[in-house]
Amino acid sequence: MRGARKGARLTQAELAARSGLSRATIIKIESGARFDISSLFALMRALDVRLYGERLGVGERLGVVEQDMRGRVSFTYDADAMSGGLRVPLSIAMPSGTLTYAPSAIVPFLEGLLPDNEDVRDAWARCFEVSSRNAFALLANVGRDCAGAVEFLREEELDLGGGTTPLSDADVAERLRELARDPAGWLVSGDRWSLAGAQSKFTLARRSDGQWAGALGSEPSTHIVKPGISGYRDQALNEHVSMRSAGALGLRVAKTEYVDFNGVHALVVTRFDRRRARDHSVVRVHQEDMCQALAVYPRRKYEACGGPTAAAIARLLRDNSTDGEGDVWEFTRALVYNYLIGAPDAHAKNYSVMHAPGLTRITPLYDVASALAYDATGESETDQAAMSIGGRRQFGTVHGRHWDRLARQLKIDPGRLRDEVRRQAGAIPPAFADELDLENASELRDRLLPKLDHLCAATVTQLRD
Numbered sequence: 001m002r003g004a005r006k007g008a009r010l011t012q013a014e015l016a017a018r019s020g021l022s023r024a025t026i027i028k029i030e031s032g033a034r035f036d037i038s039s040l041f042a043l044m045r046a047l048d049v050r051l052y053g054e055r056l057g058v059g060e061r062l063g064v065v066e067q068d069m070r071g072r073v074s075f076t077y078d079a080d081a082m083s084g085g086l087r088v089p090l091s092i093a094m095p096s097g098t099l100t101y102a103p104s105a106i107v108p109f110l111e112g113l114l115p116d117n118e119d120v121r122d123a124w125a126r127c128f129e130v131s132s133r134n135a136f137a138l139l140a141n142v143g144r145d146c147a148g149a150v151e152f153l154r155e156e157e158l159d160l161g162g163g164t165t166p167l168s169d170a171d172v173a174e175r176l177r178e179l180a181r182d183p184a185g186w187l188v189s190g191d192r193w194s195l196a197g198a199q200s201k202f203t204l205a206r207r208s209d210g211q212w213a214g215a216l217g218s219e220p221s222t223h224i225v226k227p228g229i230s231g232y233r234d235q236a237l238n239e240h241v242s243m244r245s246a247g248a249l250g251l252r253v254a255k256t257e258y259v260d261f262n263g264v265h266a267l268v269v270t271r272f273d274r275r276r277a278r279d280h281s282v283v284r285v286h287q288e289d290m291c292q293a294l295a296v297y298p299r300r301k302y303e304a305c306g307g308p309t310a311a312a313i314a315r316l317l318r319d320n321s322t323d324g325e326g327d328v329w330e331f332t333r334a335l336v337y338n339y340l341i342g343a344p345d346a347h348a349k350n351y352s353v354m355h356a357p358g359l360t361r362i363t364p365l366y367d368v369a370s371a372l373a374y375d376a377t378g379e380s381e382t383d384q385a386a387m388s389i390g391g392r393r394q395f396g397t398v399h400g401r402h403w404d405r406l407a408r409q410l411k412i413d414p415g416r417l418r419d420e421v422r423r424q425a426g427a428i429p430p431a432f433a434d435e436l437d438l439e440n441a442s443e444l445r446d447r448l449l450p451k452l453d454h455l456c457a458a459t460v461t462q463l464r465d
């Protein structure tokens, strides 16, 4: 094989990334050594794509993702699914009017389902003996429970079922301790799920009787557990308070709880891309984030890295949502909120749209957290918004004229936007105070509230010019 590879002018690393095999496996094959049979699974070239399973009556399969011998990945809708009245596309970037999509549309979508955290990708690649740079090969192993209603199935596993294993609070606590020891250890044996993001997390299923359980194989998980960012004291609690306060202001936001699992605390987020059917089974709801919908790679999720701007997202919503103006306004309110609470991570992967037959709408907010309780370190940009507000990103530097410019960019009424900034700036400090008191979080309250008060008050003063 070495000769063939050299003939094709590929290094071992390049062949690994293209084929999906790990470099270690290529070295083993080239040296003539025996290698694990599971590596062969990565050689398969096609993955069935299922959306909503069979529940919408659109047929078993939505289409197929294929990787050719040059490592080029494409997606093709099944003609059957389309003629059967398919009304939910895989992505806004891949409308169902066209049959086949090139890598420029499908690969950002696939990458968008995988962790943004390189250590986690590397750990998964080692575990499944594939290349960490090949999204197709990673999803062949973990794509059974993703964000939204999509599932990826290998031919030999089409009938792989699901199932849950009950977990006590002590079991969840142990898993959290394990994750603290090994922040890349998102998966445990039997897990086949994937989620985006850089922070430590794992999924759980809550049974209809309230019992926590692990979701195995293709079982849909119902909750996301986040222990918080290490090095940022009480970060999970702070995220919970930031989300709850958004809800108190009337923003649509994912439900969160700050749970004590036998002495180990974590944020537990209810997934809005899952709902319970009448028979108590869990049904997936399709969603995608703004990078996926705009065919932008996750590494460009921040505007500062060339990623989507607020104006690009507003345009996408106006053109595609079933209630374009309503959703642009919902998104605008979220931008205002993220600015006023000093949340630096509201990038394009932290906004999503959901798709149901005949319906596309912005989802509730998720992953919203103030960074005001933490000192900006220069490198981490915690003192800047992810998306610019009329040309400004630094918290405390947005004036009336910048909000007016944002209004023009988003094609909304500037007076309405100014009113919303004033309203939220008045309501945020008391909402945070209430939520912090409810959680008895006096230490976090002391670090956070004075800065929150200051940013909100300063923003109102700066509306004048």
Ligand SMILES: Nc1ncnc2c1ncn2[C@@H]1O[C@H](COP(=O)(O)OP(=O)(O)OP(=O)(O)O)[C@@H](O)[C@H]1O
Pocket: 116, 147, 195, 196, 197, 198, 199, 200, 201, 224, 254, 255, 269, 270, 271, 272, 273, 289, 345, 349, 350, 352, 366, 367
């Ligand atoms: N409540 C929810 N319902 C459905 N999907 C969700 C929910 N919360 C998060 N997700 C999905 O899970 C992904 C990861 O979650 P989240 O954004 O909270 O992680 P993170 O690691 O903190 O992200 P980041 O890297 O942006 O900090 C999201 O990009 C989104 O696709």
Ligand SMILES: [Mg+2]
Pocket: 196, 197, 198, 349, 350, 367
């Ligand atoms: Mg996120």
